[in-house]
Amino acid sequence: MSNSVSKRPLLKPFSLLLLFLSSFLLLRLFLSSSATAKATATATASVFTSSVSETVPPPPLVRIRRTFRSYDDYVKLQLNKTLDSRLRRVWATRDWDRKVRVFTRFFSDLAAEGLLSNSSAALCIGARLGQEVAALRGLGVSGAVGMDLAPAPPLVVRGDFHRQPFPDASFDFEFSNVFDHALYPDRFAAEVERTLRPGGFAVLHVAVHRRGDKYSANDLLGGVDGLLALFNHSRLVRSRKVDAFGLDTEVVIQKLKH
Incomplete structure (x- = not known):
């Protein structure tokens, strides 16, 4: 115990x-x-x-260079170049034959590819005095006409590429080398597609690797892809490098048939 x-x-x-x-x-x-x-x-x-x-966020495909107080201010800037008496004198004299020859070579290549024919209703957008229209008519495309803010009869009629003065599906072929002058690139593209007939072709000369002049309203940052993104009812046919009065790339698109 x-x-x-x-x-x-x-x-x-x-x-x-x-x-x-x-x-x-x-x-x-x-x-x-x-x-x-x-x-x-x-x-x-x-x-x-x-x-x-x-x-x-991804970078913009097209960058607008500057803003304007009104659309009229933008138009006035563009007309400063188009109506410049010294430039118009150069375009109409010593520059005329050279540009017609270069445009004739470009359009001859397009005709050889089957993108253009003598029966084509053709529009040249931003044609100024109409050297490209003269080249088309010289090749036999008698239905060619130019359009610009300032008319230049008999080759160029008055028109704004943001709202073309033509009915829907008016043209088989459209050409422009002034895309960089568009203040509203999406409207530019939409008007091209509106006035092209289904199956018609548009050819654009643009600056991909160069900057435009002081009258340019936009810079194409996305290259050819940036341009194509604006065309909702078309397909790319081809693109190639060119030397075209300060522009370096030729883009060919076709409006879809459906």
Whole structure:
């Protein structure tokens, strides 16, 4: 009896020690797990934040160079070049034959590809005095006509490429080398498609690797893809590098038949 009584005090401190050690180990394990979870959450948030901050909107395909107080101010700027008496004198004299020859070569190549024929109703957009119209008529395309803000009879009629003065599906063929002068490139493209007949062709000379002059209203940042993105009802036939009075790329598109 005395022996059993003497052993009980020894068991109680030992049990308390075991309980203390167990509690200590559980606490350490809990704190370690919490720290790991917090570090993982912080790392995940950091990666997510980094990916969001690095996501930037795509660059514009066509950049408009400047704003105008009104559309009339834009038209006046364009007419400053078209109606410049010195330039018109150059275009009508020493520049005339050279440009007609170059345009004749371009249009002859297009005719050889079957994109243009003598029976084509053809429109030259932004034709100024009409050298490209003269080239087409010289090749036998008698239905060729030019359009510009300032008319130049008998080759060029008055018209704005943002709202062409022609009915829907008027032309089999349209040519322009003034896309960079469009203040509203999407309207320019929409009007080309509106006035082209289904299956008709449009040929554009544009500046992809060069900047336009001070009268240019836009820069084509997306290259040929940036141009094609504006034409919702057409397909690309081909594009090629050219040397065309400061423009470097020729793009041929065809309006879809359906």
